[in-house]
Amino acid sequence: MEFGLDHIHFRCEDVDTAIDFYTRMFGGYISERSGSKQMPVVFVNVAGIRLAFSPKSQEGVPAAFSNRPDKGIYQLGLCVNDVDKAVEELRSKGAQIEREPSELRPGLKAALVKAPDGVQIELVEHTIPPRKS
Numbered sequence: 001m002e003f004g005l006d007h008i009h010f011r012c013e014d015v016d017t018a019i020d021f022y023t024r025m026f027g028g029y030i031s032e033r034s035g036s037k038q039m040p041v042v043f044v045n046v047a048g049i050r051l052a053f054s055p056k057s058q059e060g061v062p063a064a065f066s067n068r069p070d071k072g073i074y075q076l077g078l079c080v081n082d083v084d085k086a087v088e089e090l091r092s093k094g095a096q097i098e099r100e101p102s103e104l105r106p107g108l109k110a111a112l113v114k115a116p117d118g119v120q121i122e123l124v125e126h127t128i129p130p131r132k133s
Contacts, residue, residue, distance in 0.1 A: 007043065007050035010117065011072035015042060015053050018116040022046050025090055025113075025121075026078070047078055056117075075120045083125040087111050090123075101125075 012018040019042055022028045028046035035041035041054045056072070080086040083101045090113055091097060098120060099112035107128025113121040 005049065007052045008073065008076065009041075009052040009054070010119065011056040012053050012117050013056055014116065015040070015055055018053050019044055021116050022051060025093055025095055051076075072117055073119060075122055076115070077122040077124050080123050080125055083109050083111050083123050086123050086125075087113075 010018060019030065022044050023030070026046045028044045028051070030042060031045045031050065032043040033040070034043070035054065039054055041052050044051045044053065087097055087101055096114040097111060098114050099110075101109055101111040101123075103109050107126060109125040109127065111123045113123065115121050
């Protein structure tokens with residue numbers, strides 16, 4: 001059995017703010033709108049990955065009684081060819097850099113960018129290709 005990534009789902013305080021961030025910073029685009037009035041879902045394509053965005057809680061349904069979580073992910077890692085250049089480009093678009101580019105270990109350089117809803121975007125540059133499992 002082979003598995004492939006379909007999407008990553010974000011729960012957002014403000015869906016429009018999150019969508020604006022991912023489209024503006026990373027050149028994403030809205031590819032689909034679905035769900036219901038109580039739980040709208042907007043899909044945004046970023047770097048060939050489908051990101052899904054919906055409100056943190058369903059309208060009129062207390063989070064404790066919902067069968068869907070009201071919290072989202074905390075980090076999204078994106079590969080880049082040049083982390084320094086990526087950080088400067090994002091900074092010029094108004095991004096807040098939480099951690100400047102640094103070498104985490106030989107062959108791996110990374111930086112952190114602040115995104116809506118407490119999510120961190122980790123920009124990862126592999127100067128030595130990662131090992132295959």
